[in-house]
Amino acid sequence: MSQPSMTTEIHGVLDALIRRCSSQNKPSEVSISSEELSCLRNAFLPSQSPHTRAKSFVALSAFCQAVRNSKQPSAEPVAEHLAKVFSSNVQDGLADTKEDDVLSSISFLVALFQVDASSASIIFREDGVITSLMDAIDICPSDNVALEVAHTFSQACGHKTCREALPTDAVQWLRTIASQTKNSALRAAAAVALVKLSRGALSDSDSSKIVETQIDSKEQMDLVDIMKGMTISGNDLSVLSDAIEGLVYMSAEPAVKEILSQDPSFWKQFFSYIPKRKINDPPTSIPSSIIYGIVTVALNVCAYKPRVTEEETQMLKLRKLANAGKMTEAQDNPLDDDSHVRARCKLLVEVGLVGALSAIVKVTDSQGVRTGIGCTILYLVEEKENRGKVLQEGGAKALSVIIRTRMTEARKDKARNAKHLALDPPDLQAIQALAKLAITSAPFQVFGPGEAVLYDAIRPLTQLVLHPSANLLQRFEGMMALTNLSSANAEVASRIAAADGLLNKVELFLLEEHKLVRRAAMELICNLLAGSDDLFKRYSESSSKLHVLVALSDVSDVPTRLAASGGLAQLTASPVACVKLLALQKERHRLLQIFVQLISPTSDSNGEQGTDQARRGLVHRGVVCVRNFLTSLGGETIKDLSSEIVAAQLPKALVTVAQEYRNTNNAPVLVPAAEALKLLLDCGVEVSV
Numbered sequence: 001m002s003q004p005s006m007t008t009e010i011h012g013v014l015d016a017l018i019r020r021c022s023s024q025n026k027p028s029e030v031s032i033s034s035e036e037l038s039c040l041r042n043a044f045l046p047s048q049s050p051h052t053r054a055k056s057f058v059a060l061s062a063f064c065q066a067v068r069n070s071k072q073p074s075a076e077p078v079a080e081h082l083a084k085v086f087s088s089n090v091q092d093g094l095a096d097t098k099e100d101d102v103l104s105s106i107s108f109l110v111a112l113f114q115v116d117a118s119s120a121s122i123i124f125r126e127d128g129v130i131t132s133l134m135d136a137i138d139i140c141p142s143d144n145v146a147l148e149v150a151h152t153f154s155q156a157c158g159h160k161t162c163r164e165a166l167p168t169d170a171v172q173w174l175r176t177i178a179s180q181t182k183n184s185a186l187r188a189a190a191a192v193a194l195v196k197l198s199r200g201a202l203s204d205s206d207s208s209k210i211v212e213t214q215i216d217s218k219e220q221m222d223l224v225d226i227m228k229g230m231t232i233s234g235n236d237l238s239v240l241s242d243a244i245e246g247l248v249y250m251s252a253e254p255a256v257k258e259i260l261s262q263d264p265s266f267w268k269q270f271f272s273y274i275p276k277r278k279i280n281d282p283p284t285s286i287p288s289s290i291i292y293g294i295v296t297v298a299l300n301v302c303a304y305k306p307r308v309t310e311e312e313t314q315m316l317k318l319r320k321l322a323n324a325g326k327m328t329e330a331q332d333n334p335l336d337d338d339s340h341v342r343a344r345c346k347l348l349v350e351v352g353l354v355g356a357l358s359a360i361v362k363v364t365d366s367q368g369v370r371t372g373i374g375c376t377i378l379y380l381v382e383e384k385e386n387r388g389k390v391l392q393e394g395g396a397k398a399l400s401v402i403i404r405t406r407m408t409e410a411r412k413d414k415a416r417n418a419k420h421l422a423l424d425p426p427d428l429q430a431i432q433a434l435a436k437l438a439i440t441s442a443p444f445q446v447f448g449p450g451e452a453v454l455y456d457a458i459r460p461l462t463q464l465v466l467h468p469s470a471n472l473l474q475r476f477e478g479m480m481a482l483t484n485l486s487s488a489n490a491e492v493a494s495r496i497a498a499a500d501g502l503l504n505k506v507e508l509f510l511l512e513e514h515k516l517v518r519r520a521a522m523e524l525i526c527n528l529l530a531g532s533d534d535l536f537k538r539y540s541e542s543s544s545k546l547h548v549l550v551a552l553s554d555v556s557d558v559p560t561r562l563a564a565s566g567g568l569a570q571l572t573a574s575p576v577a578c579v580k581l582l583a584l585q586k587e588r589h590r591l592l593q594i595f596v597q598l599i600s601p602t603s604d605s606n607g608e609q610g611t612d613q614a615r616r617g618l619v620h621r622g623v624v625c626v627r628n629f630l631t632s633l634g635g636e637t638i639k640d641l642s643s644e645i646v647a648a649q650l651p652k653a654l655v656t657v658a659q660e661y662r663n664t665n666n667a668p669v670l671v672p673a674a675e676a677l678k679l680l681l682d683c684g685v686e687v688s689v
Contacts, residue, residue, distance in 0.1 A: 011055065018055075045104050121156070153170060185242070231244060251301055274291070410427075431464045435464055439480045493530065497531070549567050624672050627675045628672075638680070
């Protein structure tokens with residue numbers, strides 16, 4: 001078998017393979033020669049340069065993809081076909097006695113797991129492969145071979161079928177290697193394999209395998225200390241990658257989350273591996289797996305338990321009963337309750353996590369990494385106290401970059417769905433995090449100076465309300481953020497009101513049973529009425545929309561009443577709207593009573609939210625509504641309505657307000673109240689003082 005040994009020969013063969021697979025005109029003829037297989041296998045040797053190994057990954061991936069593209073539906077499954085192509089090459093190398101041949105075969109299998117795990121799993125489970133791997137440790141007793149075997153087991157332990165095939169002696173070997181202290185790289189690789197094996201076995205159906213591979217709490221903490229130590233020392237990138245991979249798996253454990261969160265020196269060193277280059281600088285030499293690992297560990301430590309509905313809670317109980325006989329990890333660990341998560345998030349904010357995540361956004365285009373960053377920041381801003389620090393350290397800017405990139409990509413795919421951008425549900429997490437920041441801070445603090453950035457924020461926040469996969473909390477926070485954004489200026493409000501499909505959705509939420517969602521919808525509409533002439537006109541001319549606002553001015557929730565009556569106070573400035581309201585009064589005979597309930601000092605019986613400030617707000621809106629309404633009606637109509645006006649006790653309510661506020665110099669209340677009283681007196685309506 002020809003085995004090119006020179007680097008130039010290897011690169012030449014790899015380049016030719018990549019070109020052929022990338023420009024394959026006849027997919028059915030995809031093939032690879034024995035020389036190319038041998039060359040590809042040798043290219044993965046640990047002694048090869050990073051550049052050569054990187055190119056070999058590209059070549060292997062290109063070939064596997066070309067095979068996938070060439071397979072017909074009736075043909076042999078791709079994984080089985082690839083396994084047949086590579087199996088003999090791997091097995092021949094393992095059967096050799098030369099260390100380089102053994103090492104190249106094992107390294108190739110490790111790489112194949114990363115490129116096409118399905119075919120690698122098939123080869124791993126073939127007769128004699130695991131035995132050959134264990135024999136290789138004795139036949140070629142070198143650290144290099146042992147390290148690659150450990151890496152192979154580590155990759156295999158990520159897959160259920162391979163875990164089930166792993167014999168007891170292999171597990172024991174991993175335990176022995178993980179406990180030695182002479183070779184840190186070997187120790188890290190074995191530790192990662194054990195962690196994957198233990199955590200994976202918990203989800204497997206074979207309970208005997210769980211017992212066999214389970215790591216006790218002391219062993220787990222020892223492994224955590226090993227990983228932390230290797231991460232802090234960081235002398236070797238390959239060791240660092242293994243250590244961080246181990247922490248990725250172990251940081252899903254509540255006890256490990258607590259330990260990591262309380263070690264600021266660990267995080268400072270952890271963050272030091274993030275490249276400091278600018279976007280246009282040459283690519284970093286730090287492996288992407290390290291960047292991914294940093295984000296994933298932070299995400300795990302900061303993660304809140306999923307919020308579940310009552311129905312989902314019942315389903316979880318049933319699932320627990322069904323799994324009662326299995327050794328599964330307790331799901332209600334107190335270290336994962338909200339108070340512990342809040343404390344961990346606060347600690348990580350203090351050690352500079354937001355700045356680290358912002359730096360990562362600048363150095364990677366990986367959608368997976370950026371999605372993880374968006375989710376992590378979402379957890380951090382769950383607590384309002386963290387939001388100021390998140391803004392200071394560039395969290396909003398990082399979120400904006402993530403969102404803008406995804407929106408651009410989604411816009412290209414919009415042809416698949418005419419109504420909604422092709423955003424995936426995880427994309428909404430970054431938007432939700434930005435919405436939380438926009439709810440509690442001024443728009444310019446979140447989005448920056450200038451109107452253009454405010455306009456850019458409208459589209460993603462609108463998607464948070466409209467997206468089919470958005471949950472009720474996301475829709476609620478999207479509306480809240482848009483309400484705050486609309487307060488920036490009239491043009492922003494007009495653009496929000498004109499967003500395709502938004503108002504129809506928001507108006508549906510006015511009928512929502514959930515009090516806070518209904519309130520958010522009403523507050524958004526109230527703000528938009530103040531800035532959008534088109535929306536103002538639409539509401540002024542619609543009896544049904546005015547009827548909804550009148551009804552919501554009479555609900556028990558004071559903030560909703562404030563928003564609805566605020567909208568009415570604006571709309572009653574329109575004669576057209578007042579004609580519609582007059583018709584409503586004649587039909588239902590409730591409008592004047594609702595106005596009185598707004599302005600009467602005794603009308604606010606809601607002790608939960610009925611603060612003095614809220615009551616004054618209702619009075620102000622009520623007297624403006626009455627003044628505008630009466631002014632628009634004119635004298636003759638007021639005289640016709642006089643009996644209903646008196647029956648509703650409107651004059652008495654206005655007099656009471658005037659008396660209560662006469663010594664306060666509160667012109668916004670006193671002036672419209674006085675003007676309304678004068679209109680009644682001029683029309684001969686009896687007013688009792």
